[in-house]
Amino acid sequence: MATVILVRHGRTTANASGVLAGRTPGVLLDDVGHEQVARTGERLGVVPLAGIVTSPLERCRETSRAIAMHQAGKPRTVSDKAITECDYGDWQGRSLKDLAKEDLWSVVQNHPSAAAFPGGESMAMMQSRAVAAIRKHDATYEAEHGPGAVWAAVSHGDIIKAILADALGMHLDLFQRINVDPASVSIIRYTSARPYVVASNTHAGDLSWLRATPAEDDAPVGGGAGHAADVDADS
Template sequence: MARKPPVSTLVLLVRHGQTPTTGTVLPGRAPDLHLSDAGRAQAEAAAERLQGLPIDALYTSPLERARETAEPTERLTNLTASLDDGLLECDFGEWTGEKLTALAKLPQWRTVQQAPSTFRFPGGESFVELQSRMIATMERLRAAHPGGVVVCFSHADPIKAILTHALGTHLDHFQRVDVGTGSISAIQWPDGAAPIVRMVNSTGGPLAALRSG
């Protein structure tokens, strides 16, 4: 008798849409940061791309910009996104709210870019902790939806951390992965087997075919 293929869960990772401070400030977990008009358009576009997928569940970071990105998908799927702290942005500690131009002048910035596995944000989270949190979150969601399709709305660094893990590369290669606002990445998680990265930083085209792969 032929052996059945392992049950495989498809996880789609959507970075929140653009905000008024995207690319200029390290917002971290600061509250009351909402999508810009461009970000809302990106959220609508992401929802349209997800149409045709048999989505079992939606999960979102509790931060406003992620929740607002999930709203168009909630409307189109008639599903309510569950808030999940595992999808939160990295805790940047004392760097929260600082301008990127100012941070780039610090000697520690070189470590962030070249050896993130050795770095902890002052008063905040380390990249190792961030990646461990995301791995645990994906394992939990995969177990909750075996063989299903799960969409997660999160932030650039958490998505980059789990993609680096799924690709089987060292955390120090973290900065080589690009995850733009409104982009969608996809990881196939077969039960008992290594994850398969199906898509990274995608910003155009329907995604229904992902489930047939």
């Protein structure tokens, strides 16, 4: 099976000011965001990526460029609107402080499967299109590059949380229990048995083991032996 590395874009001017950017054009990484994605790009540089799929929004394209810069093979980057930000409709561009006063806020936080943004999309629709896109790309990369292929998807916080929830077998109503920080790395492997969440919301750590570790098609009883980097670190 292939392996997908989910990367959230780095911090933006909207993140720093507490504004729900949504799909607003022109929202770019701030100085902190540029530093974050540079570190993430360097971290992923030890893993030859078969390709990069990015949300078309500027902040994700900036992040995907930082990742590609550290790739020796210069993988092809493609844009896919199916992993773009949630359509927050009338909520877009408003401050989070003001939005927290809306009746819908508690629905989004406690019962997101029932949440639909006025003038936008529902959170269930958001999850459905994002998960379908990630699974489709994953199958394509495996077919073209073999079961050891590793690729990256650059997207947004709620999108990645929804994808992780699906892979974990969690109902969407529980996805607010997952945290996905700017420029963080999460890893999923989709197998014929089930998806495996290999990592979630990580900011540091060696990823070179992804180049050589054979993927398990089933869950080892007792937890297994881990990857080679763990063995070397303990020896």
